[in-house]
Amino acid sequence: MEQTTLDRIKNQIIDWLKIGKFFKYKEENFITENENCIKATLYTDTNKYIITAKENYLGCTSTSRKQRAGENWFRGNDLGDGPFSKETWIKILSDILTYELVDIKSK
Numbered sequence: 001m002e003q004t005t006l007d008r009i010k011n012q013i014i015d016w017l018k019i020g021k022f023f024k025y026k027e028e029n030f031i032t033e034n035e036n037c038i039k040a041t042l043y044t045d046t047n048k049y050i051i052t053a054k055e056n057y058l059g060c061t062s063t064s065r066k067q068r069a070g071e072n073w074f075r076g077n078d079l080g081d082g083p084f085s086k087e088t089w090i091k092i093l094s095d096i097l098t099y100e101l102v103d104i105k106s107k
Contacts, residue, residue, distance in 0.1 A: 009053045009084065010038045016089050042096075049079070049096055058084045060092045062099055 003011075010031060017040070032039045040051040043065070051060045059081030064074045079099065080091035 005055050006033060006036075006038060009055070012084075013038060013040050013051065013053055016086075044100055047099065051092060053084060056084055058082065058088045058092065060095065062096070 010033060014031070030041050032041070036054060038053045040053075042049045042051070046065055048063045048065055049060055050063075051058070060079040061076060062079055063076040067074060077099070079095035080088060082088040082091065
């Protein structure tokens with residue numbers, strides 16, 4: 001059976017997540033798909049990242065999983081996006097890493 005474009009996109013996302021044993025979970029726990037896109041949802045302690053992939057597009061958004069004191073909403077941001085390519089993938093991973101880093105308070 002011939003793979004569809006979405007099947008190839010899904011397989012590429014899974015392969016990219018396996019680099020360096022980055023991801024060890026079953027795909028049904030983090031991959032969803034509909035008729036025109038694949039979404040991979042990743043969680044850290046404080047944030048949720050949704051990577052959206054289509055034939056000519058790859059992008060990521062972040063949403064805070066915890067509200068800040070005094071706020072009744074969850075903060076979010078658009079992270080890297082662009083054509084479906086390894087370069088865009090690396091930009092997304094870099095943005096996720098940057099988003100997760102915290103400032104070191106000087107003494």
